[in-house]
Amino acid sequence: MTSHAVLLDSFGGPEVLDVREVPAPEAGPGQLRVRVAAAGLNPMDWFMTSDAATAARFGLSLPCGFGSDYAGIVDQVGDGVTGFAVGDRVFGCAISRSIADHVVVDAAGRVAAGSDVHHTPDGVDDRTAATLGIAGCTAAAALAVVNPGPGDTVLVGGAGGGVGVFTVQLARRAGARVIGTGSATSADALRALGAEPVVYGDGLVSRLRDAGVTAAIDLYGTETVLAARELGVPDERITTIAGQIDGITSANGANAAPSAIEEIARLVAAGEVRVPIEATYPVEQIRTAVELQAGRHVHGKIVIDL
Structure with a gap:
């Protein structure tokens, strides 16, 4: 065969x-x-x-x-x-x-x-x-690091990508407000996921100065990590999946809780995550x-x- x-x-x-x-x-x-x-x-x-x-x-x-x-x-x-x-x-x-x-x-x-x-x-x-599989586990692992909940404003860098679509929705389900970075053309897609869009690049910190960011997840590189630090977010509430920065805990989908992916699949089946x-x-x-x-x-x- x-x-x-x-x-x-x-x-x-x-x-x-x-x-x-x-x-x-x-x-x-x-x-x-x-x-x-x-x-x-x-x-x-x-x-x-x-x-x-x-x-x-x-x-x-x-x-x-x-x-x-x-x-x-x-x-x-x-x-x-x-x-x-x-x-x-x-x-x-x-x-x-x-x-x-x-x-x-x-x-x-x-x-x-x-x-x-x-x-x-x-x-x-x-x-x-x-x-x-990969995106769901990675999102679950990243969220486990920063542990968002009601009262949090979570900054998600690269929110419109494959991992971002899960990260945004799961953070929202945890009760957090989510701000997602992306290109200008991604704004409608980010809103549809439940995030408030903000354009990445030069001036990001100034655009977020009054947003009250309390946690950050960088799904692209290090820009979001550096912006979060400048905004006063403590290192223990910042994570990244691609960039490596001293003092910041990286998230790896291989370390997600064994039940995480099946819970995400259940939420998708129920129409609670798309x-x-x-x-x-x-x-x-x-x-x-x-x-x-x-x-x-x-x-x-x-x-x-x-």
Whole structure:
């Protein structure tokens, strides 16, 4: 049996991505094989494979797969697996190999170990389920650091991106007021999520001087961190997922509470959290999709159909 997968023989940009025919993987003991229906893109996907040094930090070697989020149907169950059966709808993460017809994941795995799997709730379609893993866990981990609640005003840098759409809505559900940075063109999208938009860039601190910011989450780089410090926000109520600054606790989706992603999926199924999908592409257009995603001006998520 053969399968198709996005593979790369050298590290680099979208130009190194190819769709290849490969032998279908087989589920071993404690594993599931998933027939993937959709795979969501994340900035970490192309960041991890951008160059050899970065790839090595994540334990990747050539030839290498691509993509981390997936959703689909279990089509093979390995020995010793309980709680899953052939035909179950599932979603989760398969780090740097999710964009493929079939992926094998550990039934009891965790993202930190390279893969995980969860039942897809009724009412959540595969495209939406394929956006939840990395972004949802990262948002949950960031919010756990700053612990927003009623009376807080949370500044979210890069609020319109894939992680931002979850961060904003979950912070609002916690009772906080949210101010989200973005481009001028993202204002309506941020308002739709429940954030008050503010344009990033020069003059950000002056635009926020009277906002009463009490916590900050930087989802892009370090601009939001530095602005929050200048506004008097204590370091323990600031976090970042990309930039590294002494004294600031970084958030990593691999450290999210085990129940976090299933709770987010439940909220999505109940209509209490929504996931804006900017675009969908067939797998044959993977390079075009990654070029759009890597531009970092997407308002929501990009999904690959398989």
